Amino acid sequence: MNTSDLELLKGKLGERIKGLREKRELSIRQFALLADIEHPQLINIEKGRVDLKLSTLNKIAKAFDMDLMALFDFSGLNTEK
Template identity: 35%
Template sequence: MTAEVGFDEQALAARAGAAIRAIREKRQLSMREVAARAGISQPFLSQIERGQSMPSMITVYRLAQTLDVTPGELLPTSTESKVTVVRGDEGRLLPVADRADAALGRVLVFNPDEKLQIIEYKIERDQYIGEWFQSPGLLAVYVVSGLLDIEIEGAGDYRIGTGDLISHPAPLRHRWLLVDNRPAHVLMVITE
């Protein structure tokens, strides 16, 4: 009798390879250098990083020692805990300003550990959105529908419409304005 394993081995190998490659690149080490220090061939390390081969435990320990990390940092964890679903009627509401007529954003993702925020705004007529904002990192605004004028202090004024995306360093002060007071549906993404 054979027990079924609940793992997608190909996906597991791909995630392990990606983790090893990311740490190697962060350490600014060449593939050849890491392979030599770990006592494996460079073509084998290439296969591991591309997810075509899964390293043995001995190889994981050698790579971990070479990269100055724990072996666990090279092995992927379950992806189940990394999956988040936010339904259309869920998400914390976040006003753009401390005013009664301020537009409300719906926080879809706010993860300080990964430094990622995604906020959805459904801006109705006469709702206030003209507050100046700035934050660390990079900001991107995607217009699902409608038109926005975006003022970026020192960088200019931009009109973006349905299907358009604008991104800029988030420390630049910026604000949005509805065009002709028509509603807009917008996604804002901030990464640090």
């Protein structure tokens, strides 16, 4: 996987997390508390600005009450980016 592919993946993952959070009508601060992460970190995650650890991804998945792999279901996202 080259650098541009990684950047695309980070962006799609951030978009997915933001969409799931908004669908549940949670603010950034509310979801950050649920996921046990700092809200500035969540902002950067949603903007695709950070390389995520698996432990952080797992916290996010648990806060959404979903399997870790379900975070990578980008089927509902625009794939033209």
